[in-house]
């Protein structure tokens with residue numbers, strides 16, 4: 001398989017290791033990394049900034065159709081949202097995650113963002129794209145699909161450690177409840193719910209280090225390349 005044609009889809013619930021592993025995989029394979037969750041978060045940020053009521057479906061959908069989103073990749077990836085460039089750190093807050101999950105159920109929002117995601121993949125040629133519906137809806141033709149999962153306890157523990165290291169006062173039980181609420185919403189929505197594509201390679205990262213999971217994924221990519229070539 002030619003490197004510039006490699007398209008890798010990664011899906012899974014919050015905290016399964018998608019962002020870290022997608023970023024590392026893209027780096028190792030020289031592909032563009034696209035974090036679609038950041039796009040839903042950026043829209044949530046804009047909804048808040050404009051003072052739009054997130055339950056006003058029509059207003060949120062209208063905003064999603066006209067807002068411009070553009071990734072600037074570099075040492076520190078950022079996402080241009082209209083007139084502002086937001087860092088991943090600014091976007092990765094729990095409240096923006098919950099708001100993103102809430103507005104991502106609207107059909108108009110999904111349609112607008114999926115269209116942008118497909119355009120980005122097409123423009124890039126080779127891409128590692130990660131989210132909830134990449135293998136099932138956005139890039140169903142992707143030759144390599146991963147579905148990452150991990151136990152709720154482990155996902156809560158990882159988040160707890162991340163926040164603690166960032167100097168934030170956190171409570172493990174609250175984090176666990178937030179993760180379960182988000183899982184429930186992302187899995188049960190009518191449109192493009194979180195689920196594994198039938199041909200996805202499932203990896204449970206609960207007991208794996210990042211290096212071990214990355215190694216498994218690289219092996220799979222190489223073996224798909226051998227089968228193709």
Ligand code: DC
Pocket residue numbers: 014036037038040041097100101104130131132133134182186
């Ligand atoms: O991956 P994340 O935590 O940054 O995603 C935030 C929310 O955005 C997630 O809870 C649901 C929504 N999302 C989605 O509906 N589809 C995607 N492809 C990515 C994220």
